[in-house]
Amino acid sequence: MGSDVFSEQLAAWREYTETPWARIRYAVVGEVLRRQCAALGGGLRVLDVGGGDGMDALPLALAGHDVTIVDPSEAWLTEARRRADAAGTRLATVHAGLDDLPDGEWDLVLCHFVLRYRSDDQRDVAALAERVRLGGRLSVMDVNPSGRVLRALLNGGPASALAELHAERAVVETFRTDARKVEPDAVRALAEAAGLRTVGLFGNRIANDLIVDDDAKHDPAYLELLTRLELELCDREPFNRVGFAWQVVLER
Numbered sequence: 001m002g003s004d005v006f007s008e009q010l011a012a013w014r015e016y017t018e019t020p021w022a023r024i025r026y027a028v029v030g031e032v033l034r035r036q037c038a039a040l041g042g043g044l045r046v047l048d049v050g051g052g053d054g055m056d057a058l059p060l061a062l063a064g065h066d067v068t069i070v071d072p073s074e075a076w077l078t079e080a081r082r083r084a085d086a087a088g089t090r091l092a093t094v095h096a097g098l099d100d101l102p103d104g105e106w107d108l109v110l111c112h113f114v115l116r117y118r119s120d121d122q123r124d125v126a127a128l129a130e131r132v133r134l135g136g137r138l139s140v141m142d143v144n145p146s147g148r149v150l151r152a153l154l155n156g157g158p159a160s161a162l163a164e165l166h167a168e169r170a171v172v173e174t175f176r177t178d179a180r181k182v183e184p185d186a187v188r189a190l191a192e193a194a195g196l197r198t199v200g201l202f203g204n205r206i207a208n209d210l211i212v213d214d215d216a217k218h219d220p221a222y223l224e225l226l227t228r229l230e231l232e233l234c235d236r237e238p239f240n241r242v243g244f245a246w247q248v249v250l251e252r
Contacts (some may be wrong), residue, residue, distance in 0.1 A: 006052070006075075007073050007076065009174060013175075016101050020223050020226075021208050021214075021244075024226065024227050025204055025244070025245070026055055027202045027227050027231070029056055031045035031234070032235075032249070033056070036108060040136065042064060042065075043065065044060075044107040045065070045108075046065050046109075047068050049070050049111040049128065050070070050098065050111060051070065052076040052079075053083060053202075054069055056112055061089045061091050061226075067091050067092065069092070069093050070102065072097040074095055091222060095125045098124055101131060106132065108138075108139070110139045112139070112141035112247075115140070116182050117179075123189060125191050129191055129196050131234070132252045136173075137249055137250065138191060138251075141204070141248075142182040144241075145181040149164050150209070151209045151244070152164035154212055169181065169207075187232070192250070195252060197251055198248065199249040200248075201241070201247070201248055202234045202240055202249070203240035203245070204247060205245060206227060206234070206242060207226060207229050208244070209243065
C-alpha cells in the first residue's frame with residue numbers, strides 16, 4: 001500500500017491520538033519499550049520502521065536514545081519532526097519503506113502496525129531481524145484478530161462477531177481502508193527462524209475494548225484507573241492474548 005492513503009488521513013489520525021483509548025495504547029507501548037531499553041542499557045540506537053508521526057519514537061528520543069524513523073510518507077515524517085521540535089528533542093528521519101531499510105544494525109528495532117499493510121511476505125520479518133545487533137531486540141506490534149472478534153461481539157452481538165471471525169481482511173476505520181490479519185504466533189515463528197528468540201508477548205487495550213461505555217473514559221480519574229489496569233494486564237496470560245493489539249518482543 002502506498003503512503004497516499006495515510007497522508008490523506010493524517011488529520012483523522014491526529015484526532016485519534018487525542019482520544020482516551022489512544023492514550024492508553026501509547027501508555028502501554030511506552031512502558032513495554034521502557035522495559036526493553038532498561039534491559040539493553042542507555043544511549044541506544046533505535047530504528048522505528050514505519051514510525052510515521054513519531055508517537056512511539058518520541059519518548060525514546062526524550063529518554064536520550066538515538067532514534068531514526070523510516071517511513072514512506074513525507075507528510076508523516078514532517079509531523080514527527082514537528083513533534084520532536086515541540087518537545088525539544090531530535091528525531092532522524094528517512095523517507096523510505098520496509099523494502100529500502102538503511103544498512104546497519106540497531107540495538108532496538110520497532111515495527112508497529114506495518115505488516116498488516118504489507119503482502120504476506122516472510123522476507124519482511126527476516127529483513128527486520130537482520131537490522132538487530134547481537135543482543136539487541138525487535139518489537140513487532142499489530143492489531144489482534146482475536147481481539148477484534150471480542151470487540152465486535154460486545155458492540156454488535158453474535159452476528160457481528162461471526163462476520164468478523166470469518167472476514168478475510170480487517171477494516172481500518174481511521175484510514176478508511178482494510179488490511180490483512182496478522183497473528184502474533186506467525187510473526188514469532190518467522191523471527192525465530194531468522195535467529196531471534198521471544199522475550200515476551202504483550203497485549204494492548206485489553207480492558208478498554210471490553211468496556212462499551214466510552215463516555216466514562218473521558219473522566220480523568222476513571223482513565224487513570226483503567227490505564228493502571230491495562231499496565232497490570234499487558235504481560236499476564238491469558239489477558240495478553242485478547243486485547244485490541246499484540247506486541248511481540250524478540251532478542252538476537
